[in-house]
Amino acid sequence: MADLGTKYLGLELKSPLIVGSSGLSNTVDEIRKCEKAGAGAVVLKSIFEEQITSEISKEIQSSNIDMHPEAAEYIQSVTRDRSVYQYLDLITDSKKAVKIPVIASVNCVSADGWLDFAAKIEKAGADALEVNVYIFDIEHRDDSKGIEERYLKILKAVKSAVKIPVALKISNQFTNLSSIARDLELHGVDGIVMFNRFLYNDINLDKMKVVQGRGVSSPDEFMIPLRWIGLLSPQLRIDLCASTGIHNGLDAAKLILAGAKAVQVTSALYLHKIEYLTEITRQLNEWMDKNGYKSIHDMRGTLSAKDPSVSKMFSRFQYMKYIIER
């Protein structure tokens, strides 16, 4: 059996397979199940900036929160039965219950008002913090550069508030992903999770209603992080963690070959239960054995853009070739 150990965000993981942030990592019992199924680490379900600031503002008896309208309804429903302070208990309790690293997660649009809470997350024992930045600006408050600067501002503020490693979970929707990734590295990010998957909408034609689109990913979606990790891993010194569309051990192997330090799995575990992670681990191990890889370290990045022929395949060249030849 191959050595599945890897180092991600400075943390020693016994497996590169991480359970991604979701309801699957929202209780100590579920987190225990993740460890039992072979997870190298677990990312807790996100707490939202708006949840934190609303709790803080309640504390100071203020009702003047400038909350994003689409968040308000969600926040009301969540904060009703779950105080943000329970999040700190979840960190402390899960750290006692499992040996694998526990990575906390905050979903935010700014660095305003929640940095004290980031320090509390660190104090509660989180091994690292994953910050999911989700800026959705259709009111043209900012141009593209302005939005990228907000990412950097958030990163700088979080890095100054905590000493634990900080990863940013970003979407693939940037004008120049390579440039923002490099800027994040320059501003001290420890790792980037590629990528956050947005929830899209659909239209139910029978009911003439806008409804929520498919909440879980489809297997082919792994090609999105595959391309970008393949292209960017040789350019960056920071850790890249794959997320989106990794549904089996072979997908995980591909992302590691492209240069990922670790691989997050979420939808596949919703579809097949947390225990399915054991099967993903078995598939990864089996593939490594068959192909003579003794460790993750041996295989990582062997099919990344550091090889010019691979670089061509991940870039505009393959697009041109495909279109011209058909």
Ligand SMILES: Cc1cc2nc3c(=O)[nH]c(=O)nc-3n(C[C@H](O)[C@H](O)[C@H](O)COP(=O)(O)O)c2cc1C
């Ligand atoms: C039900 C569900 C809940 C999720 N909750 C969160 C969350 O709280 N925070 C977060 O950063 N991502 C959340 N995600 C996104 C996942 O962490 C992951 O990035 C995304 O689903 C793509 O990976 P996958 O293809 O393995 O599912 C959620 C996904 C699902 C399906």
